[in-house]
Amino acid sequence: MATTLGPGSRPGTAATPEAGAAADQAALLRVRGLSVTYPSARGPVPAVRDVAFDVRPGEILGLVGESGSGKSSVCTAVMGLLPDGTRLDADEIGFEGRDLARLRERDLRRIRGRRIALVPQQPMTSLAPTTPVGRQLRWYLGDRLDDPQLRGTLQAIGLGAVLDRPHDLPGAFSGGQLQRLVIAIAALAHEPALLLADEPTTTLDATVQAQVLKLLLTLREDLGLAVLYVSHDLAVVAQICDRVGVMYGGRLVETAPVAEIFTNPRHPYTRALVAAMPSTTPADQPLRPIPGTAEGANLLPGCPFAPRCPEVMDVCRTAMPAPVRRAAATVGCHRSGGEAGEAA
Ligand SMILES: Nc1ncnc2c1ncn2[C@@H]1O[C@H](COP(=O)(O)OP(=O)(O)OP(=O)(O)O)[C@@H](O)[C@H]1O
Ligand SMILES: [Mg+2]
Known part of the structure; x- marks a missing residue:
């Protein structure tokens, strides 16, 4: 079995988010304290920052967020395919009783493509053209x-x-x-328990996109596959996901059942994303894009959304909010009372 991290087992962080949820049902993939930092000429790029989530067996978990929020880096880290020179820190990437963050490449190869399969955005990247x-x-x-x-x-x-x-x-x-x-x-080639689908429908038109989503749902139904479904499009996520994780500036700012994301979004960024969706905007109203840009959000010491947040407080600019459980959701926002040790 995967190592169990007790709530608050990591100094300086909140109680382990999703600890309660994980107790409800054993996770197939259990990610804790995941950070990915790329080297660059202008200094280290913190692309994923202390992210924690579970994917349960047979579940479709959506990972949404603007371009550059770190979604693909999470997938690449789980697959163990980060480019050379990239720094990976993880308390745990637990999968079927092993910690992928601590496996040797030889052992990872037995899991990659077999028990965890990756579906990339561009199908041609995994097909031989000739x-x-x-x-x-x-x-x-x-x-x-x-x-x-x-x-x-x-x-x-x-x-x-x-x-x-x-x-x-x-x-x-x-x-x-x-x-x-x-x-x-x-x-079908092997018997994966988990598919990582990184924007698999982004380049497709709406009709074909619907066919691909239906295929994923069929595979989940028939084979019991779990899917981590990455998308920047909340409308797509709404169609197939059971739960949704919202990323911003390398942080997972909210994780909640899909219905909650739309009816009771807790993080101001989630609320802004939902409000910006064409389907939630009345036909006679202009779309409400989120003011400002996500550029540099991953470098901020406090909440990455603080510069764009309509509800920002002083503390948001200096201190990273600790994730807390709120009913079936986990949210990292000072407005939600993100005090360390509060999560259940
Ligand atoms: N190999 C790399 N070297 C340096 N920086 C990188 C590398 N790959 C990604 N990054 C940076 O890491 C951050 C997160 O990138 P990532 O591709 O994970 O985001 P994403 O959410 O998948 O974005 P998109 O929606 O555009 O696919 C970005 O700032 C990106 O520029
Ligand atoms: Mg990506």
């Missing part, structure tokens, strides 16, 4: 590709065209078809 799709499917599925039942599954998830034209190169298929192909390979 190899026919049929051969690529066979690389991953082997003789199972001849199994009528598996072929039926592939047909059912919209890969009929790929099965009908196995000699065609990837370039002869649409972005949506290729994304479904990559997801099918990720989910």
